[in-house]
Amino acid sequence: MTHPTRRGLLGAAAALALGLAGSATGALAQEAYPDKPITMLVGYGAGGQTDLIARAAANVMSKELGQPINVVNKPGAGGAVAAKELQAAAPDGYTVMFHSNSVINSAPFIMERVEFTHEDFDYAGMLTFFQVGLVTQKDAPYDNLQEFIAWAKENPGFSYGSLSPEARMYMEAIAKKEGIDANIVPLKSGGDMINGILGRQFVLAFSGGIHNKYPDEMKMISALTTIRHPSDPDVLTIEEDGFPLGMDTRTTLILPKGTPRPILEKLSAAMQAAETDEDFNKVVAAAGIPIMYMDLDEAAEEMESSYAKNKSVIESVGVVAK
Amino acid sequence: MENLIIGFQDVLNPATLFWVAVGVTLGYVLGALPGLGKATGVAVAIPLTFYLEPVAALGLLIGIAKGSAAGSAVSAILLNTPGEPSSAPTALDGYPLARQGKAQKALKMGLYASVLGDFVSTLILIGLAAPLASYALLIGPVELCAILLFSLTFVGGLSGGSLTKGLIAAAFGVFFATIGLEPETFISRMTFGRLELEDGLALVPLAIGMLAVAEMVLQAGNMRTLDHESARIVQGASRDDRVVTAAEWRRCLPVIARGTLIGSVVGILPGLGASVGSFLSYGATQRASKTPEKYGTGMIEGVAAAESADNAVVPSSLVPLFALGIPGSVIAAILIAAFILHGLTPGPLMFKQQPRLVADVYASMICASLIMLVIGYFGQRLFAMVIRVPLRLIIPGVLLLCSVGAYMETSSVFSIYVMLFFALIGFFARKLDFSFVTFLIGFVIGPSLELTFRQSIQILDHKAANLAGHPIALLFIALTLATVWWTARGNARAAAARRRSDLVLPGSASRGPASTETTGNHKGG
Numbered sequence: 020m021t022h023p024t025r026r027g028l029l030g031a032a033a034a035l036a037l038g039l040a041g042s043a044t045g046a047l048a049q050e051a052y053p054d055k056p057i058t059m060l061v062g063y064g065a066g067g068q069t070d071l072i073a074r075a076a077a078n079v080m081s082k083e084l085g086q087p088i089n090v091v092n093k094p095g096a097g098g099a100v101a102a103k104e105l106q107a108a109a110p111d112g113y114t115v116m117f118h119s120n121s122v123i124n125s126a127p128f129i130m131e132r133v134e135f136t137h138e139d140f141d142y143a144g145m146l147t148f149f150q151v152g153l154v155t156q157k158d159a160p161y162d163n164l165q166e167f168i169a170w171a172k173e174n175p176g177f178s179y180g181s182l183s184p185e186a187r188m189y190m191e192a193i194a195k196k197e198g199i200d201a202n203i204v205p206l207k208s209g210g211d212m213i214n215g216i217l218g219r220q221f222v223l224a225f226s227g228g229i230h231n232k233y234p235d236e237m238k239m240i241s242a243l244t245t246i247r248h249p250s251d252p253d254v255l256t257i258e259e260d261g262f263p264l265g266m267d268t269r270t271t272l273i274l275p276k277g278t279p280r281p282i283l284e285k286l287s288a289a290m291q292a293a294e295t296d297e298d299f300n301k302v303v304a305a306a307g308i309p310i311m312y313m314d315l316d317e318a319a320e321e322m323e324s325s326y327a328k329n330k331s332v333i334e335s336v337g338v339v340a341k
Numbered sequence: 342m343e344n345l346i347i348g349f350q351d352v353l354n355p356a357t358l359f360w361v362a363v364g365v366t367l368g369y370v371l372g373a374l375p376g377l378g379k380a381t382g383v384a385v386a387i388p389l390t391f392y393l394e395p396v397a398a399l400g401l402l403i404g405i406a407k408g409s410a411a412g413s414a415v416s417a418i419l420l421n422t423p424g425e426p427s428s429a430p431t432a433l434d435g436y437p438l439a440r441q442g443k444a445q446k447a448l449k450m451g452l453y454a455s456v457l458g459d460f461v462s463t464l465i466l467i468g469l470a471a472p473l474a475s476y477a478l479l480i481g482p483v484e485l486c487a488i489l490l491f492s493l494t495f496v497g498g499l500s501g502g503s504l505t506k507g508l509i510a511a512a513f514g515v516f517f518a519t520i521g522l523e524p525e526t527f528i529s530r531m532t533f534g535r536l537e538l539e540d541g542l543a544l545v546p547l548a549i550g551m552l553a554v555a556e557m558v559l560q561a562g563n564m565r566t567l568d569h570e571s572a573r574i575v576q577g578a579s580r581d582d583r584v585v586t587a588a589e590w591r592r593c594l595p596v597i598a599r600g601t602l603i604g605s606v607v608g609i610l611p612g613l614g615a616s617v618g619s620f621l622s623y624g625a626t627q628r629a630s631k632t633p634e635k636y637g638t639g640m641i642e643g644v645a646a647a648e649s650a651d652n653a654v655v656p657s658s659l660v661p662l663f664a665l666g667i668p669g670s671v672i673a674a675i676l677i678a679a680f681i682l683h684g685l686t687p688g689p690l691m692f693k694q695q696p697r698l699v700a701d702v703y704a705s706m707i708c709a710s711l712i713m714l715v716i717g718y719f720g721q722r723l724f725a726m727v728i729r730v731p732l733r734l735i736i737p738g739v740l741l742l743c744s745v746g747a748y749m750e751t752s753s754v755f756s757i758y759v760m761l762f763f764a765l766i767g768f769f770a771r772k773l774d775f776s777f778v779t780f781l782i783g784f785v786i787g788p789s790l791e792l793t794f795r796q797s798i799q800i801l802d803h804k805a806a807n808l809a810g811h812p813i814a815l816l817f818i819a820l821t822l823a824t825v826w827w828t829a830r831g832n833a834r835a836a837a838a839r840r841r842s843d844l845v846l847p848g849s850a851s852r853g854p855a856s857t858e859t860t861g862n863h864k865g866g
Contacts (some may be wrong), residue, residue, distance in 0.1 A: 065384040071675075074387070092381075093752045096539035100753070101535065130528070132536055176802040185525045202799040204482070205525040207792060212675055217665065218478040220800055232677075298391050305681035 049281045052112055053077075053086040059103055060091055060116040062098025068209075068229070068306055072147060072270055073117040076293050077304040083289035094241075099133045102273070105141060110275040112282035119149065120271040124326045128333040129184045138328040141317040143272040143286035146293060147303060148311040150228040150248040152239040153189070153267065156216055161200050163242040164260045167223065168197050175200035180215045180224030185333075186264065189225065189257070190245060192264060192336045194261035213237075231307025245328070249309040264336070266329050269311065271318060280315075287315045345467075348700030352708055360397040361705050364404020364710045369720055371405070372412025375549055375746030379409040379425070379655075384673050387682070395698060397787055402679050402704035406672050407459055407709050409475055410615065410652045411717055411792045414451035415724050418644070419444060420739050421849035422553035426544040427651045429781055432552055434636060434643030445583040447627050451648045452717040453585065456477030458601045458649035460710040462656040465605050470664045479664070479814070480610055482796035487817035488610075490619070495624030498777045504828070507763040507779045510770065514783025517542055519624035524792050530661045537755040544616065546747035547784065550760035551777050553562050553743050555767030557736045585641070593645040596626050600646045605645070605652025609661065615654040616785050624782070637778070641666055656706060662687045663699075664714065674773035 061073045069090060070151075077088040093101040098118045104203040108114035114270045115222040123140060126133045153164070171177060181187045181203050194201045204221055206212050209229040215221050217236055220320040231250050242248050245265035272290055274283065293299040294312050303310055315320060352358065355739035358584035364386075371382040382405045382680065415425030418435030439708050480488075496511045520531045521541030530536035568792060585593075600622040605620035626646035627636045655672065662673040665688065680687050685698050692699055747760040770777045801807040808814060 064416070065381045067674075070384060071387065074384070091752050094540065095751065095753070096536045099539075100536050129527070132534060132539075136525075178800050178802075187526070202802055203525075204796045204799040205792065206796075207524065214478070214661075215481070218481050220481045301682055 049279050051287060052282050053084050056087040056089055058091055058114050059088050060093050060101045062093060062101035062118045062122060064094040064260050065092045067304030069119060071302060075299045076117060076146060079293040079296045079299050080289040083292045097126055099126055105275055108275050110277040112278055116273040118273060119268050121268045125329045128330055137322040139276045140276055141274040142322055143274060143281060143283045143315050144290045145269040145271045145313040145318045146290055147270045147308050149268040150231060150250055151222055151243045152226055153241040154226045154230040154237050154239050155223050157238050159238055163255060167240055171199040177203050178202045178221035179205050180206050180212050180221045182212060188336050215315045228308060246297060252308060264332050266332055267325055344696050344700035345703060347697060348704035349702045352704040357397045357400055361400040361404045361714050362411060362708050364401035365408035365709055365716050368405035368408025369412035369716055370411030373415040375416055375422045375424050375756055376743055379406045380675060382409055387679050396701045398683050399702050403706055404709045406655055407713055410416060410655050411455035411713055411832050414648050418447045418451060419727050421556045421741060422785045423548055426548050429548050430619050430647035431644055433778060434640045437639035443582045445839060447644050448721045448725060450585050450644050454645040454648040455652040456710055456714045457597050458604055458653035461601045462605045463706045463710060466656045470660050473649035477599050481738055482793045484813045485813045486797045487794035487814035487862040489786055489793060491817045491821045492621055493786060494821055496782055507776045510775045511779040511783035514780040515787035518784045518787035525795050540758055546760040547763045549743045549747050550763030551767035552737060554760060554764035555771060557739055558768055559771060561736055565634060589641050593642055595643045596645045596651040599625060600649030601653045604650035606656040608654040610658030615651050617761040618654045619647040620785060622646045
């Protein structure tokens, strides 16, 4: 059984749109999978951290699977545009999305028009962990969250750099509980954050993990995750400091709901090869990003628990979907 | 310095030069194709460089970045379709020149200005990376906000005949830039429930629609004159139409110097980008000119101003990256990853730890500038053949290129709708004589101005008195006020003069940039 041409692909270097034909179903097809190129959606623009990791992972997986993987950037609404497209794609393993799982487990609680649940997709596995934390200048007079709160009470009207609704939420929650007066400076990118910290525009900032590239200039005072960071094992998590607000994000290989398990298993195994691949390790090491591979079952479990956890965190702080 | 000599020894071998040339060529072609820019080119090429020696790999990537900044002028001049948004001001005078049969002249000036801007900016990077970068950090959101406010005063100079119409167009530009998530509390503004609008309108489809598609529609509307025109547009008959004359060189060199300076400064400052650089340079040149009203009708200086600044941004945006390890632009952010992969960690320490590799990078950057000159020179002869094709055959091809270009960045048909919507606006802007230059400036600067203004309020702790701690910002606010006063006074005088001259020559009021050419067509039809 063959369907007619279904998707346009972007041959990246040649910059030509190609049509792809053919798609088979049934057990035979699952065994033969993959017998044609795979499209990998990335919900951010070309050149970002996630995009670079996706491209490196696509390289490894395409070697493992013996078929080319075309990375297609489809930015918009933090990945929600790409995820919507993935939802509409056939669950045949030929359209996959490599993205931060935050698009499914926290965006729905923050953005009004995003209504995914963890059950709307299938997952082939998770690959890397975002070391999200609160960071400051290396020479700042505080080394952990408690010391910072004490300092902030003495210094009302300080500035805090915020990249995202989540980043805002953290400072609002801390300020409300501790009665401190913070000015929240909106930022557009991780680069803005680094400039602001190094240029001493603010005394604390939210980092999605990029601070690990600047160990001589920055330090982290609190990990905003449920576990401590591999790069900073001595820094307490925000949960250990008494705020039950830790949220974990990981790059995840997301598939349309109903993808047959044998296909998920093949993709999962191909992705695991990245763990030991030399080129892939170089890419993530350069960015200071730890690999924490999870297979498809662990990934499904992690999605379920993080979805519930993030929902309770964001709702407890009282951020309403705007 | 002796390191640099070793660097040249490392780079000046056939294998390395080959990869630098491959990068420049690839970049030049990518740049000429609308919608495919340096960011995409470099991001896609990074995995390919795993298999190369570090010097060749970094040379290839830098070649792509530099080549595409120069290549984007080609389609801007020949088709009125900027290959990258930062070449939009190049089209304003480059395209009219091409229509006058001076395409080769415009292309050459574009290339020379690109190479000069790029080369001098590279020298600035090599010589001043370390001392300049520490000043860049002094420029925080408060200072940037004041600088951006000042740059909005260029709207006054670029408005063409009517300051009011120019301001209206700029206000519309700012208005369309507000679509999307509001940057502070993330409330959707005017997205009408479309997820595609949450991140705002992208500059590429908007600029392509306003500049290229609208122009093609207008041209197609003049079918009867088209064939007549095409006959006239073929290669300019005289040699002077194909080369840059000595007199033009004399007029353009100061323009290129200013463009290079503006581009280099904009590149060093965080978060502004090449589009701001080329628009500012174009605006400053137009303002400094003795015949500002002629801009938009085919002034070679316009091409020189835009391209020199556009290309100067690329090397100088590496200054904060090399000196402090901070990415000053999208391209620098992408290059960080590539540099680290190949054993060079950007930052102050790299000069101590890897002096030889740094010297190699510098040497390959200089070589890339020169290779760009050669490849651009010969490549243009191929590209310039486009103008020999009758216009009625070009229009469908350009419309296809426009659609592909709009689609590329987001892989989404929605961008093509955006392009068509702004084609409509561009069409009426031309018909009604509104300046789309000021519209684009409003659109490019509006969001940065809003963000830095909101940041400034927070950083100043909501107290205007705290501005006293920001002397650079105060200086630019004073400059802004002075310019507004000066423009308003000049405008009032011009209006008075016009009232007098209107008695003699009714209807002689000047028109907005780039509209003369199209209006001329109506007369022909």
